Structure formats: C-alpha cells, structure tokens
Amino acid sequence: MAASVNPDRSEWDVIVIGAGAVGENAAQYATQFSDLEAVMVEAELVGGECSYWACMPSKALLRPIEVLHNARNLAGTQQLVGDRALDAEAVLARRDKIINNLDDSSQVKWALDTGIDVVRGYGRLSGEREVTVTTADGGRRVLTARHAVVLDTGSVAAVPPVPGLREAKPWTSRDVTNLHEVPDRVVIVGGGVVACEAATWLVGLGVRELTVIEGEGRLLAKNEPFAGELIEQQFSAAGVTVLTGTRVESAERAEVNDAPDGHLHGGEVTLTLTGGETVTADEVVVAAGRKPNSDDIGLESVGLRPGGYIEVDDHLSVTGVDGEWLYAVGDVCGRALLTHMGKYQARIAGEVIAARAVGTPLSEEPFNIYTDVADHDQVPQVTFTDPEIGSVGITEAQARDRGLDVVTLEYDLAALAGTYVLRDDYVGRAKLVIDRARDVLLGATFVGTGIAELTHSATVAVVGKVPLAVLWHAVPSYPTVSEVWLRLLEALNSQRRG
Ligand SMILES: Cc1cc2nc3c(=O)[nH]c(=O)nc-3n(C[C@H](O)[C@H](O)[C@H](O)COP(=O)(O)OP(=O)(O)OC[C@H]3O[C@@H](n4cnc5c(N)ncnc54)[C@H](O)[C@@H]3O)c2cc1C
Numbered sequence: 001m002a003a004s005v006n007p008d009r010s011e012w013d014v015i016v017i018g019a020g021a022v023g024e025n026a027a028q029y030a031t032q033f034s035d036l037e038a039v040m041v042e043a044e045l046v047g048g049e050c051s052y053w054a055c056m057p058s059k060a061l062l063r064p065i066e067v068l069h070n071a072r073n074l075a076g077t078q079q080l081v082g083d084r085a086l087d088a089e090a091v092l093a094r095r096d097k098i099i100n101n102l103d104d105s106s107q108v109k110w111a112l113d114t115g116i117d118v119v120r121g122y123g124r125l126s127g128e129r130e131v132t133v134t135t136a137d138g139g140r141r142v143l144t145a146r147h148a149v150v151l152d153t154g155s156v157a158a159v160p161p162v163p164g165l166r167e168a169k170p171w172t173s174r175d176v177t178n179l180h181e182v183p184d185r186v187v188i189v190g191g192g193v194v195a196c197e198a199a200t201w202l203v204g205l206g207v208r209e210l211t212v213i214e215g216e217g218r219l220l221a222k223n224e225p226f227a228g229e230l231i232e233q234q235f236s237a238a239g240v241t242v243l244t245g246t247r248v249e250s251a252e253r254a255e256v257n258d259a260p261d262g263h264l265h266g267g268e269v270t271l272t273l274t275g276g277e278t279v280t281a282d283e284v285v286v287a288a289g290r291k292p293n294s295d296d297i298g299l300e301s302v303g304l305r306p307g308g309y310i311e312v313d314d315h316l317s318v319t320g321v322d323g324e325w326l327y328a329v330g331d332v333c334g335r336a337l338l339t340h341m342g343k344y345q346a347r348i349a350g351e352v353i354a355a356r357a358v359g360t361p362l363s364e365e366p367f368n369i370y371t372d373v374a375d376h377d378q379v380p381q382v383t384f385t386d387p388e389i390g391s392v393g394i395t396e397a398q399a400r401d402r403g404l405d406v407v408t409l410e411y412d413l414a415a416l417a418g419t420y421v422l423r424d425d426y427v428g429r430a431k432l433v434i435d436r437a438r439d440v441l442l443g444a445t446f447v448g449t450g451i452a453e454l455t456h457s458a459t460v461a462v463v464g465k466v467p468l469a470v471l472w473h474a475v476p477s478y479p480t481v482s483e484v485w486l487r488l489l490e491a492l493n494s495q496r497r498g
C-alpha cells in the first residue's frame, strides 16, 4: 500500500527511521496522549523483521510441530497420529497467511488510522533534527523534526568472515523463516536461539540430514548450561548432529544462483571444520548472531561513528549528542535483541519525547514511565524449541562473575503432577538463582513443554523483587506446571532447615 502522505509535507514533530514493531510503538507512544505528530520512514515493510522474517513466521512454523509432538507423546492421540509427518505444504501456507504474504497494507492502515504518517524510502540523518529520505525511484526528500528523531533501524544476520561463506550465498534467518522448499540436507552455522528454533522446524518439516555447528562448548550458551544440554539431547534423539566447540574454517559451493528468499541458493555446499572434517549439505543456514543497521544511516552527520550498536541512556537518548533530540530503540541500540524489549524501550522513548516537548520534568522515582529498568538484568525470553526454554534475569555464572553471593535451586519438572498429565514423556528442569542476602530472585530458567506462559510469573518476581517469604504465599494451582514454584521453595526451606 502506498503511504498516503502529502508529498510536499516536510515537517513533523517526531520522525522515526524504521517502522519495525518497535518504531511503531515509539511513534504511537510519542503521539497518543500529546499534541505531537509523527511520521515513520520505512525502507521495506511496515512491521519490520518481527512481523515478516523473524518472530511471527518462526512461531507459525513451530506451533504445528509442538502440537504434533504433544499428540505423539500422549496415549490416545498417539494412536491417531502415529509417526505421520506434518503436511509441510499446509504449514507453509499458514505461515504465509500469518505474515500476510509479505504485504504490509494492514500495518500501514493501522498507522494512518492512528494518525501516524508513513513515508516509504531509505532514511539517513543529514544533520540535527533532519532526515533525508531516498525513495525507490531515486528521489530525495528532506524531512525535519520539530522535537525528536528516533532510530529504529534494527539488525541483519551477521555472516562470519569465513573464506567462501558469503560467496556461497548462505540462507539467513530471512530464508529459513520464509522457506518455500525444504532442503534434504542442511547445515546450520551457529547454535544460538535462531539456530535451535530453526533446527526444530526444519526437522519437523522433513529435513533428512541436519548438522548444527556451534563455536562455543554448548548450544544456547547464553542460558543456564542445562538448557542447551536438554536441547542437545532432544536434537540427538531426533537424529540431528550437533557439533559444539567447532568452527567453520571455509565454505565451498561450485554453483550459486540468485533464487529469492527461501529457495535453494545453489548446488551442494561443503563446509570444512576445525580439524579438517567436512560437512556437505544442500543448503547452509547462517545463524551466528546479528549486526546492527547503523553503517549507513547518517550517524556521521551528527558527530557519531557509523557502525556498531548505538549507545543510549536510560531515557533511550543517544549518548554523545546534545539537545535531547535523538533516540535509539530496538535491536539497533543493542540493549536486548528481542521484540518485547524493543517495544518496552519504544514506550519509554515515546513518553520521554512527549514529556520533553512540553517541558514536563522526567520523574527520577524508581519504576516511572520514562526510565528503562528492565534492560538491566531483568530481561525475559522464551525460546520456542521443543521443549521450550523460558528465562529471566541473570544466570548463576553471571551472578558469580559479579561476586554475588547466591543460592541456587533446581527441580526436575517431570516430577510434577501438572506435567505428568501434560505429556507422557515429559522432559524438563527449572532453576532459580537467589540473592542470599536480600532473599530475592535474580534469575529463573525453565525448560519444558508448557513453560512459555510460566516465564512471566518469574519476571514479576524478579522485577518486583518479591521476597521469597512472600512468594511462599503465592499458591500455584493444582495440577499445573506452576507448581514448580512450590517445589523450588520447599527445596529452599529444607536447605535452610537442614
Ligand atoms: C528468526 C528470528 C526469530 C525471532 N523471534 C523472536 C521472538 O520470538 N520473540 C522476540 O521477542 N524476538 C524475536 N526475534 C528478535 C526480533 O525479531 C527483533 O528483536 C525485532 O525484530 C527488533 O525490532 P526492531 O524494530 O528493532 O528492528 P526491525 O524489526 O529489524 O525493524 C527495523 C526496520 O527498519 C527498517 N529500516 C532499516 N534501516 C532503514 C533506513 N535507513 N530507512 C528506513 N527504514 C529502515 C527496516 O526495513 C525494518 O523494517 C527474532 C529474530 C529472528 C532473526
């Protein structure tokens, strides 16, 4: 949908460069309770990576796999589904519906209906409060902001500097979430969140030979160690080869093509690994982290160095720029590369912009709407593997690295009545990291079916610094997975009495 904005208009109160889910929130929060007017400049699709190439398509692909696995592992439904495979075509069709066939009309309509303008084109800062937009036809449009410019330019998949890898035109997260053909043999470079989720749906969709190569000593290295270990066990049981502590030395692909996202990018590809071992596959997926989109957005025009994550303060103002007019939110600020955290930052930035525009002082009280608290060690995340991983706060290793005196508790989730009825072969584990002196939770990790929704209870406990003595009175319903709270607190009580 073409954005219906007066082509001669050049001034708004707020300009947001990048209309990802995060940029949309920044524009909304800056304008909804103020007299400010905002425009979003978008080079591709309004809704950004999350809506079309990341969260939404990936979760659309994973959901049928989870349902099938649950049905396969439950006497009664097991007899119905047997070992039948998913209807891959139907799963891909549902994925396409969920991403609106890469059509952003409904998101543009939302913006315009909300009173937020949209300018299509590539935006670059070209001075203080000034953005120059290059349109698809090569035209240029200079926009000025009366109050603020917000950078929400996101990130792209980082391709490690391995000889031959870039030339092999590997799949990235864009291809693997938008796949249209299911390769027979796949090798994934990286063993983090993107890799583990993608491995889950690739196997579910029928990839016959899958190898995951992770440079660190374990999968999902940012989580508590048991999370990656449980996922590795599940992958091995599904026939996936997991090579940890292994790096790719070189890649070779004789035939490459210009096929669009999600189609094979050439003939077979061979990766040579540390030690000289080789892996050959029909497609290679690079899932080795992200790179911020900050190289070519005009940062130099306001005295900042291009490239890298853009540093912000807790009001999401870009540091090193005077006048409190430049903000950065979402992946490009590097605080937490997650949609929900980016949107939280955007809500803060929007409120700050609206307040500063009318001279309202920003509250310095804890837990106000103008200050980023959660990005400091209170970030929740759910990884939708099978089993799922939910975590919030810091791990035991992070706590100990900071010299904190912590108590840890672990519990086998399979030992609960709530999980016993959920799935016949339940596999799962929970861990709490407790600050001994303050008797509050610093971190929690749950691995298991049905834990995604449990994660928020831990987030409330961590952010609210709920004393464990108080948590004892938060009684979990029976029989639910939440009963793990009771078991963990019982374990703590016995430790203390013991
Ligand atoms: C495979 C995958 C799965 C994921 N799943 C989850 C999940 O389940 N949950 C979760 O919380 N997070 C998930 N993430 C992370 C999440 O996608 C990102 O954190 C989120 O998209 C960041 O939002 P953003 O608005 O900052 O950036 P983006 O979504 O990247 O949006 C940036 C926008 O800016 C535009 N843009 C860039 N430069 C310019 C410019 N110069 N001018 C104009 N427009 C520009 C881009 O076109 C884009 O639309 C996933 C990521 C991947 C890769």
Ligand SMILES: NC(=O)c1ccc[n+]([C@@H]2O[C@H](COP(=O)([O-])OP(=O)(O)OC[C@H]3O[C@@H](n4cnc5c(N)ncnc54)[C@H](O)[C@@H]3O)[C@@H](O)[C@H]2O)c1
Binding pocket: 160, 189, 190, 191, 192, 193, 194, 195, 197, 213, 214, 215, 216, 220, 221, 246, 247, 248, 287, 288, 289, 290, 336, 337, 338, 381, 382, 383, 384
């Ligand atoms: N469910 C979710 O919330 C979800 C899902 C997907 C992605 N994300 C977000 O997207 C971001 C990007 O995910 P990601 O998985 O790309 O990054 P990541 O940082 O989580 O994992 C990348 C992994 O690749 C490994 N690696 C890097 N270079 C390598 C090499 N040359 N050889 C082998 N291994 C190598 C790293 O050691 C690391 O473990 C994450 O920060 C995550 O927050 C979130």
